[in-house]
Amino acid sequence: MGNCICSECIKDSNLKRYVVKHGSNGVCNMCGEHREQVLKIATREFQNRMKAAIRYNYSEILYNSHWGGVSNWISLLKEENLIFKLPIEEPNEEDEDDLYWEINAIPGHIEDYSTDVSLYFGGERLDAFFDPIMRDRWSWIEALSEKIGYDNPNIISKEISNKIKDIITPLAKEIEKIDLYRARIGIKDILIYSELGEETQKTYIPYKKNEIGAPWPKIATEGRFNRAGTSYLYLASNLETAINEIRPSVGHCVSIGKFRIEKKVNIVDFSNLDFYDYATSDDKIDEYVRLKSIEEILCIPNPDKEYRLTQGFSDAFILLGYDGVKFKSSVSYDTYNIVLFSPSCAKYIDGTHEVVEIKGLKYDIENKEININxxxxxxxxxxxxxxxxxxxxxxxxxxxxxxxxxxxxx
Ligand SMILES: [Zn+2]
Known part of the structure; x- marks a missing residue:
């Protein structure tokens, strides 16, 4: 035993990151090359992360014979797969030192869910199988989505806060001295000058200060996170994200302004949720699936304007003492939104007003596989x-x- 794998032989991005981070010079037993980032597979953390990569990408149904899959998870790796660049070849003879047999010996069943990653849901748990983590959802949220139309908000918000209290605690963060953008469709006025024989000139007057701030509660209409009659301040890390939040059409003029969070506010931050940080044990993976399920509710735009769930979550964050919530923007990966539950947590920055006209809406698209696999x-x-x-x-x-x-x- 003592086989090594190099970062270049790994396809799964999280496992690759781990080997890039912890690997050192050596010979890879998969490609046979001398590489700069090579790691022994005998460590528990590598093995847990490899199993987490399998769990992330594959449904247990594919490798558990009990559910009709192949008889052993390693069969997945014997053909083209999502974990390694090359299929692992089974040697003719049972040479224990071979890479194949060392990987094959990694236990799929475990006993301690807090320190190991299991490939099988069974054992002491219910008779069921794992969904691939990338598609797995917290079943409580699905049940909640069903019942949210039948219970009053005060009941729902208590249920949510009790349920999420502990799991969101690690995401609590204090932020201060941050400048953020806000946009509002329309402008306050437009001045048009025209003198005989000269081109017409226009001056746009944007909404500023309170006009671009959160509306007074008495006129606040319902939003993704606020109920009618409740005023929250929606801010974004950059201009495009702020504009996207208000969904303008081509031809709209949009007023822009910046707000500063000057003093410390206590937020729950979903913007850095990363499977890499959780791919170490079954308990951590469960935690990831739960947080990811909440994050999706917060991030994914809701064209049907069915806001009861997001509003229920903001009520719960408030009950738990948070001033706001931060989550990734749906516009691009490195931008984010912050919703502040008390608009006074941020102040308008004088002189930051702008007007932009929407000339077009760009969509960055990628063709996806639709052929049968x-x-x-x-x-x-x-x-x-x-x-x-x-x-x-x-x-x-x-x-x-x-x-x-x-x-x-x-
Ligand atoms: Zn290699």
Whole structure:
């Protein structure tokens, strides 16, 4: 035993980050090359992170024979996979020192959920299987989304605050002396000068100070985080994010202003949530899934304007003593929004007014794979048990199953 793997042989981004960070010069037993970042796979942390990478990308149903998958998780790695760049080859003879057998010996069942990562949900827990972490959601939030229409906000906010109190504590943060942007559709006035024979000139007068600040509660309409009659201050880390929040159309003039959080405010910060920090034990992974589920509610725009859930969460943050919440913007990865529950926590910065006209709305797009992937097919079918599998495949992937796939391979 004593095999090493280099960062270049790793495909999963979190596992790769770990090897880049902790690796040193050596020979990789996967590619056979001498590399700068090479790590022994015998350490518990590498093994936990490798198992976390498998859990992140794959559903247990694919590698647990109990659920119809292959008989052993290592079979996933014997073909093209999302963890390593090269498939791991099984040697002809059972040479214990071989990379394959050392990886194969990593335990998939564990006993201590606080220090190890399990590949199987079973054991002492309920008879169920793991969803891939990237798609896993906190089931309590799903149940909450159902009942939120039937209980009053004061009941819901108490339930949320009791449930999230402890898990959000590590995300508590004090911030101060930060300048942030705010935008409002429209301008206060426009002055037009025109003299005979000369080009018309326009001067735009933006909304400033209180006009661009949070409205008084008596006129505040409902927003993503505030109920009607409650006024919160929505701010963004940059101009584009602030504009995106108010959803202008092409041709709109938008007033811009900056606000400063001068004195310390206590916020809960979801903007740095990163699986890398949690890929160390089952307990930490559970914590990640819960926080990630909350983060998604906060970040993902809600075109149906169904705000009861986000409003319930802001009520809960207030009950728990927070002045605001910070979360990633849906515009780009490195920008964020802050919602302050008391507008007086930030002050308008004199002289920061601007007017911009929306000339176009850009969408940065990427084509996604829509063709059928045999590996995920079985899982997809199992989750869509409303029809015959041939119909599910035909309706979702446009493939007539007859003659296309050998039934046995599904
Ligand atoms: Zn390598």
């Amino acid at each position: 045999k590996k995920y097919l079985e899982e997809y079918i199992s989750q869509n048990n409303t029809g015959h599998k041939d119909e599910i495949i035909r309706d979702n992937f446009g493939i007539d199953i007859k003659g296309t796939f050998n039934e046995r391979t599904l």
